Amino acid sequence: MNTLPFEIPGNPATPLFLAPQAGVSEAPFRRLCREFGADVVLTEFVSAEGIVRHNERTARYLRFDDDERPIGVQIFGADPACMAEAAALVTETYAPDFVDINFGCPVKKVVKRNGGSGCLRDLNLVGRIVEAVAGATALPVTTKIRSGFDEATRDPVAIGRVCAEAGARMVTLHPRTRADMYSGSARWEEIAALGGSLEVPVIGNGDVRSGEDARRMRDETGCRGIMIARGSHGAPWLFRQSRAALNGDPVPGEPDIATRFSICMRHADNAAAYEDNPDKAVREFRKHLAWYTKGIPGGRSLRQTLFRIEDAGEVRAVLEDYLRRQGVFTGPGQLYRYDSVGAARDRLEFAGAGR
């Protein structure tokens, strides 16, 4: 009935998902979020056309390590046959724990070709895509939907039902329409309504930015799991805070600046090791640097310095210099390279009052 279609170690009552995010939910960030308590992760959306054409760049988005499991690969496209072929290829080559179909992406380039939320204008097409994909892989197939294409077509329950009837074994709802983009608030009551209408588990998504939000989403919607995207930017510890809030335990406070920088460096080191092209690694990491330094004293000028950096090795020195100027630098080991997950976990514990 409400059972998730894949196993999660420890079988948490309300699993926490790191949302699929283009340019963000890449292996280095996925692994960091797993360390902080994300129970399930997803790749960013990957074009079915790119997969079947064996496009080299596309293939890079599909790579993951076994220690990231359980992991879903998310695919998008508007042609059922192509989506089916892509799902079969992904299954055979990468064997993730599930294949997720994107019916939510609002980006013009994707929607124009009926991909992502573009499909939501034609529920018959949604059903045909899910059915084709489910018929092409032995892995569980799941879908991630928005509430509709626009206000006129807003009907998350109808969309979810079409997905489930066509073979989706879990549905994640971001309760905004494509027309909403990211404006207004996610209508959590639609998550509750969908959960009450489907036999398959419904995962809630949208506007979880604190542990307290996670607890409220579960309590107000009865969702089977919680998916987080923007709240984790520069704050992967949100998963730990969410878990504590869900368990009714004291919620760890925000880490201090030095701890935040240590986490940032752990992420940066991961990213540098993952990317073959070091210049590209530095450029692509800029958004994360912006997020990790958001809201700290003198953050703007620190970001200006960080954004000029071309060599990954300099990031640590700039952050150390900032800590020195703030009078909280304790020595060269402060933002050290983490050798193992265990060592990092020990060092990254942080405590404090609830958020």
Ligand SMILES: Cc1cc2nc3c(=O)[nH]c(=O)nc-3n(C[C@H](O)[C@H](O)[C@H](O)COP(=O)(O)O)c2cc1C
């Ligand atoms: C930078 C960025 C990239 C995203 N890329 C994807 C994607 O590839 N696939 C997808 O299904 N949703 C994508 N999303 C949407 C998120 O998964 C999520 O549904 C949305 O941000 C709402 O959740 P939040 O309020 O926790 O951010 C993206 C969102 C952001 C901010």
